[in-house]
Amino acid sequence: MTACELGSLSRGGSDSKNCAGLVGGQSVLVVHEGVQDRRDRTFLYRHRDLLADLHTAGSRSAGAPSAPKQAVTQASLQADLANANARAARLSARVRQLEDRLSRRLGNQAWRESGLGTPDDTEELQRTITRLERTNVELDAALDEVRAELAAAREANRDLTRAVNQRG
Template sequence: MTSALRAAAHSGAPISASSIARRAGADPAFQYCQRDLLALVHASELELSEQNPAGSTPVSRASLQAGLANAQARNTPLVAPIQQPGKRLSQALGQQVWRESGLGAPADIEGLQQTITRLEQGTTELTVALEEREAELEAAREVNRQLTKALNQHE
């Protein structure tokens, strides 16, 4: 771009962002992404217009800035419809990876809830049965102590 700018200045060709981009074989929008190149073009444009007021371009810098602002305003509503499919695709891929990694919740949550309920009921039943067995064991030990005591008293 800088070589195209130098060549245009040397040949006396009009200097503008679009003419320099055409001369360099680049998209004019490229300069708007590269602020340093755009500033260099504008500085050269101003320098040329100060040297030769009759040869300056009929479009003012304010007009170009207004055109750029209008173009950006027209592009703003177009950005959302373009980004929506990308967001949906990203969400779908994220969910798929989440499921495949095993970090996500399994698909059959209802079945797992039923299994949890069944296992909790089984645990409760086993706890009650264990308490009954412990009570029976304690009763048997008490009977055993009494029998041992009775045997020791008869001897």
Template sequence: MPSSASPPVSLASLQTDLANSHARNTRLVTQIRRLERRLSELMGKQAWRESGLGAPADHEELQRQVTRLEQMNTELTAQLEERDAELEAARAANRELTRALNQRESAGR
């Protein structure tokens, strides 16, 4: 025997409850996806730091530093090649002067 104290359930009230449940479910799914994405980002950053490679933002700075160092290496290599050429020219001149000096001494005897 049904209790007369409980209100009768109508089709409209059940449909409203169902619509509200669907809306709440949609909001919860959206929130869960957002939280999963955020958790994934945080775990990725943590794994990056723990790997010893540094934070992702440091990667860009390191890349700029690598580029600067590569450019500096190219410039220093060019300077070294130029100085090697100058040194070779100085050695050749020294050999020529030594040869000329030795010939002069030989001729003077």
């Protein structure tokens, strides 16, 4: 397959104007039309043999006869297809990853805004609860100690009151 035939296939049909420009050595016309038609110019850079053909065609004078074009190898096209498929798979995986991330973030935001979700300061509230429970246990222990002392003081007071009443 020649560069001219490959160029027409990449555009989806035959384009004699571009082929004539390429064969006639007007590589600027081919590249320029590729830009106008929004074709991917990196296609030429991925196929070094086509790029070399364009450079040699551009360096020749307009009146000089052109040499026959080299054929694009099938291996080159298969490598390009494999690379394109791999890139498509990577981009597809990245899109899925970004969709999942966006879905999680939107879900969390909706959950928080609805008022059903836990507050953002859950960890702080948990620390406060733990601290207050510890203080409560300490106060209960201190209260039991004070009650025991009060019971002992009442017992001592009763004993003293009995002793005073028995003397007198």
